[in-house]
Amino acid sequence: MTHYDVLVIGGGTSGMMAAISAAEHGATVGLIEKNKFVGRKLLVTGNGRCNVTNNRDKEEIIAHIPGNGRFLYSAFYQYDNYDIMNFFRSRGIALKEEDHGRMFPTTDKSRTIVNALKQIIEDLSIDLYTNAPVETVLYDEEKVTGVRLEDGREFQATSVILSTGGRAMPKTGSTGDGYKWAKKAGHTIKELYPTEVPLTSEETFIKERTLQGLSLRDIDLKVLNKKRKNVVTHRMDMIFTHLGISGPAVLRCSMFALQTMKRDKTDAATMAIDSLPDMTAGELNQAFSQLKRSEGDKSIKNVLKQFGPERYILFGLERHSIDSDRAFKTLNSKEIDQIITFLKDFQFDVHGSLPIEKAFVTGGGVNTKEVNPKTLESKKKNNLYFTGEILDYNGYTGGYNITGAFITGRVAGMHAAETSLSQ
Structure with missing residues (x-):
C-alpha cells in the first residue's frame, strides 16, 4: 500500500x-x-x-x-x-x-x-x-x-x-x-449559508421587472435592520435583475442581509440605495432651487436626467405620482422632498438570495x-x-x-x- x-x-x-x-x-x-x-x-x-x-x-x-x-x-x-x-x-x-x-x-x-x-x-x-x-x-x-x-x-x-x-x-x-x-x-x-450571492425580492417592481437590467454606478447600498439602523454600507455598482438585485455592491452586502434577517427573525431585510453619495440632501435641495430658476420651464424628467439614469428617475417619479412631463418649476416643496428622498434613500425589501449553489462563496x-x-x-x-x-x-x-x-x-x-x- x-x-x-x-x-x-x-x-x-x-x-x-x-x-x-x-x-x-x-x-x-x-x-x-x-x-x-x-x-x-x-x-x-x-x-x-x-x-x-x-x-x-x-x-x-x-x-x-x-x-x-x-x-x-x-x-x-x-x-x-x-x-x-x-x-x-x-x-x-x-x-x-x-x-x-x-x-x-x-x-x-x-x-x-x-x-x-x-x-x-x-x-x-x-x-x-x-x-x-x-x-x-x-x-x-x-x-x-x-x-x-x-x-x-x-x-x-x-x-x-x-x-x-x-x-x-x-x-x-x-x-x-x-x-x-x-x-x-x-x-x-x-451552518452553511451563501455569501457573495445575488439577492431576491418579492417587491412588486421586481416581480413586474420594471427595472430589470438597469445598472446603477458608484452608489451607496445599505442593509438596514428592523430598527432601521444601518448594518453595513458598500459603495460600488449594482444591477436590478428579474429576481432581485445583483452586482458588486449587492454581493458584498449579501451576507449581512441574510444574517440580519436571521438575527431579526424576519422574512425580509431592508436595503437602501443612495444613488448620489457625493451630494447631501441639503446640496440637492439647493441645486433644485437653482434649477427652478435656470431651467424651470423644462420638463421634470429632462431636468432630472443629470441626476441618474432616465429609467430610474422615471420610476422614482411614478412611485410618488409626479407627472414627469410637468414643468420643473411647478414642483412643490413636498414633491421636491420626495424626489430627494428617492435619490438619497430609496428603501425596499429583499427576501432571500439565490441558493448556495449559485453563490460565489460558502459561509x-x-x-x-x-x-x-x-x-x-x-x-x-x-x-x-x-x-x-x-x-x-x-x-x-x-x-x-x-x-x-x-x-x-x-x-x-x-x-x-x-x-x-x-x-
Missing part, C-alpha cells in the same frame, strides 16, 4: 498550494482530485482572469474577510499576500494591479496561474491522482491514518489535509464532501474553535489539517477568498510536512 508523509484531498487553490508547500518542506506528497483536472474553480475566478490576491496590508485584507477573518491572523504572520505575489513572480509570472488593489496575471488568463501550479506540482514530483473521488478518510482513536477512494484503493498517510472547498459553485466540484469527513473526526460544522463550515489557527491542525484528531473554504471564514470577492486559500494552504502544508517528518 502506498504511504505518503502528506496526503492532500482537493486540487483547488488551497489544496494545490498545500501540496506544493508540503513538498517544498521535504515531505512525500500525494494530491487527490475528483475532477478530471486540478484548479477547476480557479479557472473561473475573476471572470476567467484569476484575481490571485490583493495588494493591501494584512489589516485591510482581514477587514475584507468579514466572516471570521480574525481566525487567519496567525496564518497571515507566517505567509501573506506579498509572499503570494513573490511566489508567482519568482516563477516568471508577471502580475498587474487593477482597481481596489486586485492583482491579476498580465496575460489576463486564469489558465496562466493554473498551469504554473500544475508545473510546480510536476517539478516537485508530487503524485497527482485525478478522476479519483474519495470514499472516506481513515482515522484511529487519536489520529488520521489515510484515505480510501471510491474505486477501493487505499493510501496510508502520516498527515492528511482536507482542502475540499465549500458548497458554492458545485459545477467546479465543490459539493461539500469534506464536511462529512470532518464530522467523522469529531468536528462540528457551523459557515468547520468550526474554527476546533482548529489550531497557527498550524491549521485539527484539535480533535492529530495530523488532520484544514485549508480554504471548508473552514468557517469567508471574504468578499476581489482576491480576498483566494488569498485566504493560498495562505491557509501554504501554512497547513508546511506544518503537516514538519509534523510528518518528525514522527
Whole structure:
C-alpha cells in the first residue's frame, strides 16, 4: 500500500498550494482530485482572469474577510499576500494591479496561474491522482491514518489535509464532501449559508421587472435592520435583475442581509440605495432651487436626467405620482422632498438570495474553535489539517477568498510536512 508523509484531498487553490508547500518542506506528497483536472474553480475566478490576491496590508485584507477573518491572523504572520505575489513572480509570472488593489496575471488568463501550479506540482514530483473521488478518510482513536477512494484503493498517510472547498459553485466540484469527513473526526460544522450571492425580492417592481437590467454606478447600498439602523454600507455598482438585485455592491452586502434577517427573525431585510453619495440632501435641495430658476420651464424628467439614469428617475417619479412631463418649476416643496428622498434613500425589501449553489462563496463550515489557527491542525484528531473554504471564514470577492486559500494552504502544508517528518 502506498504511504505518503502528506496526503492532500482537493486540487483547488488551497489544496494545490498545500501540496506544493508540503513538498517544498521535504515531505512525500500525494494530491487527490475528483475532477478530471486540478484548479477547476480557479479557472473561473475573476471572470476567467484569476484575481490571485490583493495588494493591501494584512489589516485591510482581514477587514475584507468579514466572516471570521480574525481566525487567519496567525496564518497571515507566517505567509501573506506579498509572499503570494513573490511566489508567482519568482516563477516568471508577471502580475498587474487593477482597481481596489486586485492583482491579476498580465496575460489576463486564469489558465496562466493554473498551469504554473500544475508545473510546480510536476517539478516537485508530487503524485497527482485525478478522476479519483474519495470514499472516506481513515482515522484511529487519536489520529488520521489515510484515505480510501471510491474505486477501493487505499493510501496510508502520516498527515492528511482536507482542502475540499465549500458548497458554492458545485459545477467546479465543490459539493461539500469534506464536511462529512470532518464530522467523522469529531468536528462540528457551523451552518452553511451563501455569501457573495445575488439577492431576491418579492417587491412588486421586481416581480413586474420594471427595472430589470438597469445598472446603477458608484452608489451607496445599505442593509438596514428592523430598527432601521444601518448594518453595513458598500459603495460600488449594482444591477436590478428579474429576481432581485445583483452586482458588486449587492454581493458584498449579501451576507449581512441574510444574517440580519436571521438575527431579526424576519422574512425580509431592508436595503437602501443612495444613488448620489457625493451630494447631501441639503446640496440637492439647493441645486433644485437653482434649477427652478435656470431651467424651470423644462420638463421634470429632462431636468432630472443629470441626476441618474432616465429609467430610474422615471420610476422614482411614478412611485410618488409626479407627472414627469410637468414643468420643473411647478414642483412643490413636498414633491421636491420626495424626489430627494428617492435619490438619497430609496428603501425596499429583499427576501432571500439565490441558493448556495449559485453563490460565489460558502459561509459557515468547520468550526474554527476546533482548529489550531497557527498550524491549521485539527484539535480533535492529530495530523488532520484544514485549508480554504471548508473552514468557517469567508471574504468578499476581489482576491480576498483566494488569498485566504493560498495562505491557509501554504501554512497547513508546511506544518503537516514538519509534523510528518518528525514522527
